Amino acid sequence: MSFSNLVNNVSYRDRQQNGDRSSQFSHMSRGVSYASTTATSVSISGDISSQLHGGYHHPLARAWQAERQLTKSMLIYPLFISDQPDEETLIPSLPNQHRRGLNRLTAHLDPLIAKGLAAVILFGVPINPGVKDPHGRAADDPRGPVIQAIKLLRRTYRDLFIVADVCLCEYTSHGHCGILTEDGTLHNALSVERISDVATEYALAGAHCVAPSDMNDGRIRAIKLKLIEAGIAHKTVLMSYSAKFSGCLYGPFRDAAGSVPSFGDRKCYQLPPGGRGLARRAIVRDINEGADIIMIKPANQYLDIISDAKELGKDMPIAAYQVSGEFAMIHAGAKAGVFDLKTMAFESTEGILRAGASIVISYFTPDFLDWLTT
Numbered sequence: 001m002s003f004s005n006l007v008n009n010v011s012y013r014d015r016q017q018n019g020d021r022s023s024q025f026s027h028m029s030r031g032v033s034y035a036s037t038t039a040t041s042v043s044i045s046g047d048i049s050s051q052l053h054g055g056y057h058h059p060l061a062r063a064w065q066a067e068r069q070l071t072k073s074m075l076i077y078p079l080f081i082s083d084q085p086d087e088e089t090l091i092p093s094l095p096n097q098h099r100r101g102l103n104r105l106t107a108h109l110d111p112l113i114a115k116g117l118a119a120v121i122l123f124g125v126p127i128n129p130g131v132k133d134p135h136g137r138a139a140d141d142p143r144g145p146v147i148q149a150i151k152l153l154r155r156t157y158r159d160l161f162i163v164a165d166v167c168l169c170e171y172t173s174h175g176h177c178g179i180l181t182e183d184g185t186l187h188n189a190l191s192v193e194r195i196s197d198v199a200t201e202y203a204l205a206g207a208h209c210v211a212p213s214d215m216n217d218g219r220i221r222a223i224k225l226k227l228i229e230a231g232i233a234h235k236t237v238l239m240s241y242s243a244k245f246s247g248c249l250y251g252p253f254r255d256a257a258g259s260v261p262s263f264g265d266r267k268c269y270q271l272p273p274g275g276r277g278l279a280r281r282a283i284v285r286d287i288n289e290g291a292d293i294i295m296i297k298p299a300n301q302y303l304d305i306i307s308d309a310k311e312l313g314k315d316m317p318i319a320a321y322q323v324s325g326e327f328a329m330i331h332a333g334a335k336a337g338v339f340d341l342k343t344m345a346f347e348s349t350e351g352i353l354r355a356g357a358s359i360v361i362s363y364f365t366p367d368f369l370d371w372l373t374t
């Protein structure tokens with residue numbers, strides 16, 4: 001450590017302890033006089049505030065600069081559950097991710113649980129022809145993939161936290177996230193009624209958390225009321241996809257889940273990418289309707305919204321979903337030699353934590369379980 005750094009460290013510590021600007025100047029002059037009594041040629045300009053390097057030259061000191069460090073307990077791993085019990089299909093656009101049937105789940109999860117996997121989020125993927133209808137009736141079929149997977153995971157893994165994504169788009173014949181009116185727009189009241197029924201069935205089946213991703217207005221309140229009515233509100237976390245932006249980052253997911261809309265797009269019920277004010281209103285609305293966790297999605301393109309969520313919901317856990325397109329993009333960049341995969345996986349996640357999230361839904365979860373020690 002150089003002499004000038006030493007002087008600066010002393011002053012910086014004193015400054016922090018005294019905590020006010022006026023004392024900064026007296027310490028500065030003390031630093032200068034200390035330097036002048038020693039026989040070195042170091043010259044001190046007098047502006048100690050320009051010196052930052054001394055605080056982060058060691059890896060531990062670097063780590064201390066972050067408000068929060070990524071740990072295994074912050075990660076939620078997305079799983080695509082097929083209704084074909086023996087299926088195990090690699091999803092071409094989503095590197096290393098599979099669609100799996102019930103009979104393939106525990107063989108995949110056992111080693112991850114052993115490495116510290118703490119939480120999963122389930123997406124049902126009906127493959128059977130004829131399962132989809134305009135109302136998404138299969139979403140809460142008691143023999144369907146999600147309810148069966150919830151029960152299997154609850155009885156197999158005592159400590160695993162199970163989140164059920166709640167939406168209709170995987171189950172509707174038209175591929176939209178609700179029930180439609182004749183003109184092809186979402187029927188809000190019918191959609192909310194159906195979504196809140198599905199959420200309650202998932203919670204009754206044993207999901208620790210239900211996470212509606214449909215974006216219909218008023219669904220958080222409706223789900224909360226039904227959970228209360230069903231007597232399970234005290235043991236069900238309600239995580240709202242509050243600010244879900246319509247963009248081009250969900251493509252690989254729609255491949256995986258078979259949920260590409262058969263006509264139109266989701267622009268009427270997902271936020272416009274520039275809509276920061278709308279996102280803030282949605283976050284406040286969902287907090288007031290009874291959400292327990294606020295989620296932002298996608299993550300890296302919307303760090304300002306994550307930080308807004310942390311400000312607006314300062315007493316709530318904030319989650320961010322690093323979505324399929326972000327994950328695929330990082331893989332593509334690494335493959336093209338633009339950066340190292342692991343370094344970017346960490347850097348992108350650190351950005352999400354820095355913005356204010358303390359929960360990250362990530363397809364990198366199995367990798368992080370290898371890379372992290374805690």
Ligand SMILES: NCc1[nH]cc(CCC(=O)O)c1CC(=O)O
Nearest residue numbers: 167213214249250253323324325
């Ligand atoms: N309601 C569907 C849903 N739930 C989660 C995602 C995206 C997740 C991802 O891209 O990884 C989507 C896709 C969409 O809105 O089309």
Ligand SMILES: [Zn+2]
Nearest residue numbers: 167168169177
């Ligand atoms: Zn949907």
Ligand SMILES: [Zn+2]
Nearest residue numbers: 185186268269
């Ligand atoms: Zn619409």
